[in-house]
Amino acid sequence: QKEVEQNSGPLSVPEGAIASLNCTYSDRGSQSFFWYRQYSGKSPELIMFIYSNGDKEDGRFTAQLNKASQYVSLLIRDSQPSDSATYLCAVKKSSGDKLTFGTGTRLAVRP
Amino acid sequence: ETGVTQTPRHLVMGMTNKKSLKCEQHLGHNAMYWYKQSAKKPLELMFVYNFKEQTENNSVPSRFSPECPNSSHLFLHLHTLQPEDSALYLCASSTANSPLHFGNGTRLTVT
Numbered sequence: 529q530k531e532v533e534q535n536s537g538p539l540s541v542p543e544g545a546i547a548s549l550n551c552t553y554s555d556r557g558s559q560s561f562f563w564y565r566q567y568s569g570k571s572p573e574l575i576m577f578i579y580s581n582g583d584k585e586d587g588r589f590t591a592q593l594n595k596a597s598q599y600v601s602l603l604i605r606d607s608q609p610s611d612s613a614t615y616l617c618a619v620k621k622s623s624g625d626k627l628t629f630g631t632g633t634r635l636a637v638r639p
Numbered sequence: 640e641t642g643v644t645q646t647p648r649h650l651v652m653g654m655t656n657k658k659s660l661k662c663e664q665h666l667g668h669n670a671m672y673w674y675k676q677s678a679k680k681p682l683e684l685m686f687v688y689n690f691k692e693q694t695e696n697n698s699v700p701s702r703f704s705p706e707c708p709n710s711s712h713l714f715l716h717l718h719t720l721q722p723e724d725s726a727l728y729l730c731a732s733s734t735a736n737s738p739l740h741f742g743n744g745t746r747l748t749v750t
Contacts, residue, residue, distance in 0.1 A: 532681070562738055571729055571741040572682075616682070618739075626695065627739055629682040 531555060532619050534630035542638050547604040549633050551617030554598070560620040561593055561600045566632065567613045576602060607637045642666040645730050645742035652720065653750055660715040660745045662730030669734055671713040673705060676727040676744070688713060720749045 533552045541547045549563075560579055564572035578584045578591040578600065590603040600619075604611055614632040643664045652658050664671060673685040687695035688707040702724075704716040713730055725748045731739040 530681075536679070569746075571744045572739075573741070574738045577738055626684055626687065631679065631681045 530630075531628045532617055532630035534615075534617050534633045536631055537634040538636045539633055540636045540638060541607050543607060543609060545607050545637075547607045547611065547635055547637070549602040549604075549615050549617075549635065550599060551601065551619075551630055552599045553617075553619045553628075555619070555621060556595075556598065557621050558595075558598075558619045559622055561591070562618040562620070562627065563589075563591060563600075563602045564616040564618060564629075565613045566616060572616055604635075607635075609637045609639050611635060612637050643730055643732055643740050643742035645728075645745055647745055648743065649746045649748075651748045651750060652717070654720060654722070656720075657716070657718040659717065660728055660730075660747075662713040662715075662742055664711055664713075664730075664732040664740070664742075666732055666740060668732035668737070668740070669710050670732060671707060671710070672731040672733075672739065673713065673715050674729040674731060674741075676729055682729070686715075717747075720747075722749050725749045 531554050563576040565575050566572040576591040578593045584591045588605045592601045614634045616632045617630040618627045620627050646661045669690050671688045675683045684697050685699045686705045691707050702719050706714040727744045729744045730742040733739045
């Protein structure tokens with residue numbers, strides 16, 4: 529079983545729609561969860577992090593965490609073509625521990 | 640503008656060459672990392688340095704040799720690489736409680 533699992537996509541949504549990206553993780557002791565966005569040919573950039581169960585909102589982005597079910601998701605409201613990128617989910621057990629990444633989900637927003 | 644700078648951005652080298660990748664961070668972080676990113680694979684952690692001391696070597700072949708002279712600089716020395724080593728090499732930095740900040744990466748092609 530992969531430590532961090534994501535559907536590779538591509539996930540295609542029309543402009544203005546809600547894009548929903550999902551991630552599951554295997555280690556129940558995981559404490560910190562991150563979403564990175566990576567444009568083609570560029571480096572990953574952090575867009576959201578979440579530590580507690582529930583929702584965390586930042587502008588058009590909402591991260592959702594459910595530790596009991598071991599999943600974390602990212603919702604992008606009012607999707608724009610500029611949101612087209614690969615979204616990487618990353619998980620950490622504790623503050624000094626290494627980050628484990630998923631393979632990423634490619635999102636394509638159609639104009 | 641990223642606080643983590645990597646050079647060169649692109650590198651083509653033959654299997655008998657020796658080259659080095661350089662990373663510099665201006666964020667005051669104490670930890671620096673090398674990651675390898677290949678197509679359709681998760682980001683692979685290669686090496687971790689904390690306060691100049693190597694704290695993780697993820698079973699990386701000896702043809703990759705890291706060097707960390709201080710907390711702001713990190714090198715990856717390459718020699719006798721194989722074509723399958725062609726990938727995007729990403730440097731990152733962090734503190735114990737902060738997310739990773741990535742550099743723009745070096746796209747390496749081994750011919």
